[in-house]
């Protein structure tokens with residue numbers, strides 16, 4: 459399979475190369491081998507991408523919603539047909555096991571294209587009667603939108619931002635994370651194969667400075683970022699100075715609350731999904747696992763037993779269920795947190811080490827007896843490190859769960875459904891779960907509160923975030939003026 463992309467960028471409907479930009483090696487996380495290279499966009503490439511988006515958007519916005527929807531739906535079909543190849547590519551880009559990528563990445567990207575493709579024909583305004591006068595509203599596109607991605611879900615992020623933007627009649631310039639540059643190019647290629655007019659979805663490579671250049675360009679109307687809180691603050695500030703719209707999908711340190719009466723197997727399964735899927739590199743992970751004292755020992759015992767079933771190895775082997783970290787840098791950050799956990803007195807009950815093999819592999823790691831003030835309970839780790847904290851009462855756990863600057867997700871496991879709803883109702887988070895964890899269907903809004911973000915992706919909410927409303931007052935009679 460061809461891993462080296464045809465060229466670094468995709469602009470105006472075709473691949474574009476410019477080797478004068480900073481080289482970015484593409485590293486396969488399972489081996490550490492360089493499998494390809496792209497070049498960061500130069501100012502000339504950034505300019506070309508934005509100019510092509512501006513021109514493409516004018517063509518695209520003139521098409522009917524149904525016509526736009528047809529292109530997106532066709533792209534979704536192509537993505538599904540090519541799921542295997544796209545999943546192998548995603549595995550090379552990120553190191554995530556094929557077992558995951560084949561089930562989640564291109565398929566959830568296709569879900570977004572299909573869902574927003576379906577909505578595109580029904581994006582209408584309102585009619586507001588005012589006696590004999592009336593107002594009508596028009597839902598208009600914003601213009602050129604910039605998407606900036608993180609490295610954990612490169613295909614999904616490219617689609618979650620692109621699909622609603624395009625459904626509303628916008629054009630997009632997407633900058634993938636420099637750590638995972640491959641997959642977004644395939645999304646662009648497929649969209650154009652499905653009939654997208656040239657220039658409507660462009661991809662440019664580069665580090666933060668390329669993202670920053672896109673954000674500050676006056677041709678850009680909106681920025682949708684998936685990334686960390688520190689980057690989010692910079693991008694939000696830059697966008698605010700030009701009064702641009704933003705969607706910010708940022709980090710988290712989400713609570714997963716397990717009550718005594720919970721089904722233990724389901725709670726352990728939820729905690730595994732919410733900490734070790736994608737080797738823990740998921741923004742919405744429930745990394746503060748609050749376990750009520752009565753169930754603590756049973757929970758930890760079953761967790762330890764089930765961790766032994768993790769198949770750690772070659773991500774391309776379908777049996778593998780736990781792969782490497784995305785990069786050496788991220789692995790070292792996580793190792794630092796593992797050391798910190800031990801240093802600050804948390805009880806290491808599983809893992810804690812790098813694996814003795816090529817690539818950036820860490821062990822799934824669990825700390826018990828974690829206190830709220832420990833670094834591992836306060837900071838986003840973005841790796842396979844679960845912190846288990848004890849609690850006694852419902853009131854206490856709600857206060858402690860909310861004592862964080864983040865507010866992306868929250869989960870509750872209990873058989874008492876009224877308690878489940880009561881507790882979730884008081885947790886400060888945007889994407890919540892009762893007796894489940896980390897489901898992200900495109901039909902449901904996704905996003906955070908507090909420092910975890912602004913705006914929502916997916917669902918009809920995303921339409922609001924990629925369009926603006928024009929209201930038109932229509933007077934049927936004469937104008938009455940004072941003089």
Ligand code: NAD
Nearest residue numbers: 607608609634635665666669670685686689707708709741
């Ligand atoms: P990051 O913040 O380092 O980078 C994100 C993107 O922003 C990259 O493409 C990067 O090149 C770009 N960037 C960096 N500085 C910039 C600047 N000044 N202007 C414009 N763009 C800039 O994040 P990461 O390490 O790639 O990803 C991990 C983070 O992303 C974690 O905090 C995680 O929680 C978060 N994340 C959030 C979600 C969500 O939906 N809420 C999903 C996935 C990841």
